[in-house]
Amino acid sequence: MYQRILLFLVLSSLWIFAVIRTQPFHLVDTQIHRNDYLNTILLILYNHSTNFIGLLFLSIGFYAYLKKSKAVIVQRFFQLMCVTGIAITYAKLSGYQIPIASLIEALAISLAPFFLMHFFEYFPIPKAINHLSFFKWLTLIIAMTIIILDIVQVTSRVATLIPIMIILNIMISIILCSYYLSKQWLSHTKWVQNQLRILVISLFISFTPVLISMIQLSIFSLPSVPYEFSIISVVLFPITLAYLLTKQEIINFSYLIRQLLPIFLACLITFAILIGLLHFSTQQLTNFIIGGLLFSIFYKILKYLEEKQLLAKLQAIQQEKQHILQQINSEAFLPNCAKCVAQLLHKMFDVEGVCIVWSQPTSTILYDSGLFQHSPTAQQDIQHYLQQQQNHAEILKQSLYHTLPLINGTEISGIIIVGRKSNFTKWEKDELILLKSIHTEAVQLFAHAQSIQKIDKVTQEAQQMSQKLTNYNRQLLGAIEEERKQLALFLHDDVLQQLLLLMRKIQTSSTDAIEQPLLDTITAIRAMCHDLHPIMVEDLGLALSIQSLQQNIQQQHAIDVHLTYDIDDERIPSFLAVHLFRMLKELVNNSIKHAEATEIHIAIYDKQQKLLMTVTDNGQGFIIPEQQTLHTGQHLGLLTIQKKVEQLEGEFMIESQLNQYTTITITLPLEWSEEYVY
Incomplete structure (x- = not known):
């Protein structure tokens, strides 16, 4: 959180500094067009186009970072939007030979090609462009060279060389990105091909007018379209990237647009009234915009500080919920859960008592404290409160107490009765928000406790049944084996021994006709004994x-x-x-x-x-x-x-x-x- 606030303060400070420092150089009473209204609009575009476009880049990048700061593609998108937005914001101020502005602009515009190629390594296909890494670091080396030369500026030739190097660096990055994006065309689906086509077209449309204007002015010293107007085409690039990130479901910019569209329309109407009816000059309009932005920044900061304590208590409720879930044991799910919830309510509020009633299958007090333990009147009122709550799924203010329904699906399975505050004061708005939050978490906790209780019961029944089946199978297997063993012993020790004795008598009698069949019978019986129970083992x-x-x-x-x-x-x-x-x-x-x-x-x-x-x-x-x-x-x-x-x-x-x-x-x-x- 603090990292995001710091980033916001740094970016907003850089942008506001640029806006304030360009005010002395604004065209105020210049006549660009015959129509006064249109002339004022053109003056605003001339004076503030770089500021507004830079603000668009910074806003889109910072919004994406707020939503998914951990995603690699969003981090690279944020870096690209920041350096590009700062470079555009300080482009005009740098032309007025302000040292700090020139240094910031040189730093940002030199690093922009590096971050452009750094971004396209992961978008629209992560790590698809393997060979881009070498050229990416090459642009970084060129950028560092430009920055060093801009700081030193030994001779005038070096000063004239810097713009040429910046233009070449930007052209290298745009051409290489377009080339490598085009190489991915044949190896991917039509959906990806459409994204690649949109990216390449957007790159050329966005930066070609700017590059042509810079080449005419810096290299050939030819008159060109004012930079303030040529830069307008760059607006297409962040809008295109925002559209593609939304299509890939990385960041939902459509939600942001729906939020900002009414604000944007309200600002346009306000500016139209200020210019058309109140005849605000561009200087007055600039001051009005800066004042509004400063008001928004400080309002957000003060609002954050105001809500910080409430957020801390809400986080404490979440931590207590996890602590309660860890404390719930298998012996008494619901009573333990009720005790923990009551303790949480006493921790958050100074109340006279808490009573938690469970109505399934019959009304049972799971936990009570304070006046609910010692007041017969409060005990008598519990059933009345439970009946009143049956048809209401929201928190009710009944007599002196608040009742919080415990909902299980569509049924109300119980209530939490919260007593009055000990100092008899009225419940504040923040306290009611906390009470509602505890109610929401309590409903989930009791639902979890019920589920755990049911699962535990089913698990125990299944374990008992499984144990019974295991014991039955074991006993059955043992009984079968025992029967086989008894049968084998009977055949071996009784029948087989008798046949052997008979065989010896026959042998002594020299009765060959009987000997072989009897021998076969003995062999068969021996094999059968072995099959029934292998005694030999x-x-x-x-x-x-x-x-x-x-x-x-x-x-x-x-x-x-x-x-x-x-x-x-x-x-x-x-x-x-x-x-x-x-x-x-x-x-x-x-x-x-x-x-x-x-x-x-x-x-x-x-x-x-x-x-x-x-x-x-x-x-x-x-x-x-x-x-x-x-x-x-x-x-x-x-x-x-x-x-x-x-x-x-x-x-x-x-x-x-x-x-x-x-x-x-x-x-x-x-x-x-x-x-x-x-």
């Missing part, structure tokens, strides 16, 4: 069990199976080893039956405290279906494995290329609490 460990599976597949199906096993069996819980072995067997069977693979790669290793298993085959591959379609056709086995991985809190990923390969990756945690073991 618990007895021998996962590594040996997988190696056995590898040998069986190679022998039975003539498929090359490559195994990489890099993990200690002791790190794997027994229940996890059983699940992992069953999933691996299912994946290998899929590779053999469905993918028709001739080579399978299995890798199991420890990665960042997790067990990672990959199974890759060179089979037919397939198009990876959506999860909801995995249950159809031949993908039912993959769905079963995926669900089991999810129950084990792991990750399941499929990669496949048609007619090339399929890779299944399973990641499972290695650390488990005792409740997971079944």
Whole structure:
């Protein structure tokens, strides 16, 4: 804020200084035209055209900076408008050989080409003109040379060289900007092309009359159109840039125009009355304008100082709101919020008490203080105030108190009752503004508190449901595994042992016809036992069990199976080893039956405290279906494995290329609490 005020004071001081210093050189009684009214207008243009045009540049640039001071493009636009506006404002005053004015004008007009190219590096396409940087710094070097020569001015030749260098510097920047903007023409959309066309045309129309006038006067010493009139064309340039910035939605100048248009028309009517009816001279009109500007500046400053205290209190309300939001905890959202709001009201106003009532589902006093805690009459009036407020969404003055409705959508869910001021004085305008601001913030706070309360309730219910489902799935998985284990033990320890005993008897009896079928039955039952519950994994460990599976597949199906096993069996819980072995067997069977693979790669290793298993085959591959379609056709086995991985809190990923390969990756945690073991 202070930086903007300082900039405003510096720019306005430079402009007013230029206006005041040019007054002694004004044409006052010169007859330019026969018509007195038109003659006065031409005199005003002659005397003040540079001042008004400079003011236009400074105003447009400063307005853009006020709106978006952090944007790079706006900062560069502000710099360009400032140096150009100051250069134009001091152009006429510099011609009267005033040293300080000549120095300011030389400084500004020398730097203008640099800031012009600096701006077009980012507009209309940021960083599109990469090669402009070299020439931009070249113009800056020329500008610094001009400034040094203007300060030193060793000889008269140097003095005549300075205007030529300024003209060349401006021409270089305009031509290069136009050239590089034109280069962007073919590589962008029609919308950007239109902007580029407008920029190039605006550059030439704005600065060509000025350059021609300067060339005629400075280089060829020829008579030309007065500088005060040739400079008028430059007005097109800031208006064009303002239009394009509005089109790109960087700064909305149309809103500024709508604000200033009535003021501008009022000024024109006032000037017409002063000139036509009151016969003000240009000197009197200049003094009137300067007086009006000074009045506006000091009025804004005094208004700012007056409102500074109110703004500070409004900012304090915002800070208290953030503090309240941080204090709200999950145990009692609404009561805590009510307490904080009441404390804020007591902090801002010296009132007799505050009462906050919540009416949903039943009327409940969330917090009360002062007279509302100790006065039975005040307690009895609360329900009356709540009923009166039901049909009013604004602050009401009811009897001795102010009532502030707490609105939730279209319903009034509660009220804040603010007691009288302790000194029994009337509420001031600023106090009512603060009260309204606190009311607005309180409505938002209670809405947030309600939302947080609802979200917390839904979250707790969802967590409870999720915990129930997790426990159910865990118990179900354990029960299924336990049934499989019991069945496997029954077949292995009972049925299979009986068949083995029978087999030995048959062998001793030399009954060959019975031996082979019985042997096949024993093999089938043993395989079934292994499928139901791989007892070998618990007895021998996962590594040996997988190696056995590898040998069986190679022998039975003539498929090359490559195994990489890099993990200690002791790190794997027994229940996890059983699940992992069953999933691996299912994946290998899929590779053999469905993918028709001739080579399978299995890798199991420890990665960042997790067990990672990959199974890759060179089979037919397939198009990876959506999860909801995995249950159809031949993908039912993959769905079963995926669900089991999810129950084990792991990750399941499929990669496949048609007619090339399929890779299944399973990641499972290695650390488990005792409740997971079944």
